[in-house]
Amino acid sequence: MNNNNIILIGMPGSGKSTLGVLLAKYSGYSFVDLDLIITKKTGKKLQKILDQDGYNAFLKIENQVGKELDCEKTVVATGGSMVLSAEGMEHLKKIGTVVYINVPIDEIIRRVTNVATRGIAFKDGETLNDVFKERTPLYEKYADVTVDFENAANLEETVDKIMEKLNLHK
Secondary structure, eight states: OOEEEEEOOTTTSSSSSHHHHHHOOOOOOOOEHHHHHHHHHSOOHHHHOOOOOOOOHHHHHHHHHHHHHHOOEEEEEEEETTTGGGHHHHHHHHEEEEEEEOOOHHHHHHHHTTTTTTTTTOOOTOOOOHHHHHOOOOHHOOSEEEEOOGGGHHHHHHHHHHHHHHHHHO
C-alpha cells in the first residue's frame, strides 16, 4: 500500500475541496472528495443521510468510506467530521500525508451560511462554534502538516504553501 496521497482535513467551509482540486491540478495528482463517494455509495445527498438515518449512521458510513479508500498519488478531500472516525483516520494516515487546513472560527462562520442544508454532521443543538471546539484537537492530533488559510482570496498562495510543505513542485 502506497502512502503517497495527500489527505486534507479541516472544518466544514475550510476549503478542502476547493484547495484539493487546485492542489491536484498543480501537483499532477488525481483528486477525490469523500463526500462525493458517500453520496455515490448511498445514493443520497449528505443532508438526506443526516435527516433520514441520523448523525451516528452518517459517521459510520464516513468511517467505512475512509477505511476502504484505496488510491495513490491522489489528493483526498475528507468531510469535516472524518476526524471523529478513528479507524478511517488511521487508514488515511497510513496511505498519505494528512494536511490540516486551519481556518479561524470567525472565518468559518462567515463562509458557512447554509448549515441546515449543507450536509454537515452536527449533534442536535450543536453550533459551528461547538463543532470547532470539539474537532480542533482532533485535526491537530491527526495532522502531519498544518497550513493556515485565513483569507479565501489567497487560494493560490495557500496551495503554494501546501506544496512547499510537502516538497512538491508545480
